[in-house]
């Protein structure tokens with residue numbers, strides 16, 4: 001049966017942003033098509049098999065990108081419904097009020113967002129509800145104004161409770177990490193399964209697909225899904241003011257052309273920029289909507305250090321470790337949160353010789369932390385296309401003075417807490433799990449790509465609703481903000497198009 005090819009609205013990418021905007025528009029009467037280069041990820045035993053996921057990289061892309069030295073690498077991105085959020089750890093933080101306002105670090109400064117926390121706050125409420133976020137309001141000293149969380153906080157297992165008390169004894173304020181993993185309150189998470197970095201076999205993690213896409217498809221049976229369909233180019237009308245057609249190819253090699261009144265780009269920070277850069281025409285020789293030469297620039301992905309802190313005399317038998325965070329040093333350093341429990345397979349795959357040799361000893365004892373600071377927008381950190389169409393991602397880490405100082409501070413705290421040995425994995429340019437930037441949202445068309453309402457400055461019916469719009473990276477995980485912003489962009493689309 002041939003599918004319809006004419007739609008009111010096309011969403012490119014069924015990851016977190018794409019799923020959230022599809023859900024928000026499910027009752028709009030718009031004829032919606034959603035295209036993704038992946039499809040629904042199979043629920044299977046291998047979802048939770050560390051050998052399959054960590055060692056054999058069963059679900060990873062095999063695509064090759066290049067760094068600024070033209071050295072090839074395989075990026076850690078996921079092409080399936082839910083996008084990277086299918087593998088996320090479930091941390092669901094709101095940005096802080098100060099994250100929306102330019103602030104200075106010793107190595108440079110961030111820039112203002114064109115919106116404030118207050119504008120995003122009602123959308124955070126909806127996103128938290130839909131993502132079943134668990135948490136404890138008013139326990140985090142850096143928290144922005146907010147009401148109660150939809151669900152009560154995740155409980156610490158015994159060893160994490162012990163650690164939390166040892167951190168609190170130092171005058172700090174550890175709190176229950178806001179989490180989109182459904183435990184307690186009738187939640188069906190089986191705590192013994194791996195989570196951070198793994199897909200959830202029983203859908204107890206509210207990634208983009210589970211929180212937004214599936215509910216949208218349940219409620220609106222007319223949404224047309226195009227799985228395994230990779231968008232290659234977006235075409236525009238004769239005077240270059242509106243996009244008209246989305247050209248794609250499916251896994252059978254069939255070329256597909258779909259037309260739409262509105263296109264929403266949600267392919268993730270790197271791929272959304274790459275798609276605009278690939279959409280060249282006489283009117284836009286440097287890429288669609290790129291007269292300002294801003295498309296692809298200001299890539300960010302946080303400075304993340306993993307700390308494995310341990311005592312030879314204490315085991316850490318925790319199953320579900322990602323329940324605690326502290327933000328006492330948010331303004332000058334960043335966020336500290338537990339990472340999903342490190343398994344011996346993690347160390348066997350990517351550890352040093354000694355880590356590989358003692359992988360089980362270390363994994364049985366380590367308390368694993370994710371220490372995260374802001375990285376700064378830099379025009380030279382950017383996505384470009386090479387001559388053969390492949391992606392070049394140039395990234396030089398920045399704001400490292402702040403990060404290094406922060407990591408030192410955290411190591412002192414962990415030593416004092418009774419964990420004398422600390423193994424450190426420093427930030428790496430290829431760690432792009434938190435990719436943001438590349439199509440910056442702003443008021444000024446000369447320095448940004450997307451206007452505050454989510455619409456590109458140059459094309460009146462092309463919107464962006466994924467991680468690429470972030471003007472700065474802040475120092476908390478991006479997902480909840482991506483979802484909240486996508487819901488806000490949906491409202492802006494509805495307001496504009498209800499008139500026409």
Ligand SMILES: Cc1cc2nc3c(=O)[nH]c(=O)nc-3n(C[C@H](O)[C@H](O)[C@H](O)COP(=O)(O)OP(=O)(O)OC[C@H]3O[C@@H](n4cnc5c(N)ncnc54)[C@H](O)[C@@H]3O)c2cc1C
Nearest residue numbers: 013015016017037079083084085089090091231467477479
């Ligand atoms: C291991 C891991 C752990 C993480 N943990 C957390 C966490 O705990 N908390 C948190 O907030 N964030 C976390 N993140 C980050 C989070 O998953 C991402 O920030 C989020 O998914 C980005 O949303 P997005 O919509 O921008 O892109 P994605 O969710 O990646 O979606 C992009 C979609 O576009 C599709 N696509 C790409 N190119 C094309 C094309 N040309 N045509 C058609 N479709 C295309 C992809 O298949 C994908 O489905 C984690 C990420 C990883 C990898």
